[in-house]
Amino acid sequence: MKHRIEAGVIVEHEGRILMVRHCKPGAYDFWAAQGGGAIGDEPLADAAR
Numbered sequence: 001m002k003h004r005i006e007a008g009v010i011v012e013h014e015g016r017i018l019m020v021r022h023c024k025p026g027a028y029d030f031w032a033a034q035g036g037g038a039i040g041d042e043p044l045a046d047a048a049r
Contacts, residue, residue, distance in 0.1 A: 004037050004038075005037065005038045005044070005047075006035055006036065006037050006038065006047065007035050007036065007038060007044035007045070007047040007048035008032075008033045008034060008035030008048060009033060009034050009035060009048045010033050010034075011033075011034055018034060019031045019032065019033060019034075020032055020033075020034060034048070035047070035048050036048060036049075
């Protein structure tokens with residue numbers, strides 16, 4: 001099984017939280033925090049950015 005390391009962040013501004021919607025009609029529809037997958041030995045802070 002291939003593994004992927006991810007980094008995420010919670011962005012809060014004036015009492016609101018930034019979220020990203022992932023939607024594919026008929027398959028999935030969900031909200032998640034911002035983030036990204038690390039490539040090679042990329043620092044997690046860079047992956048999150």
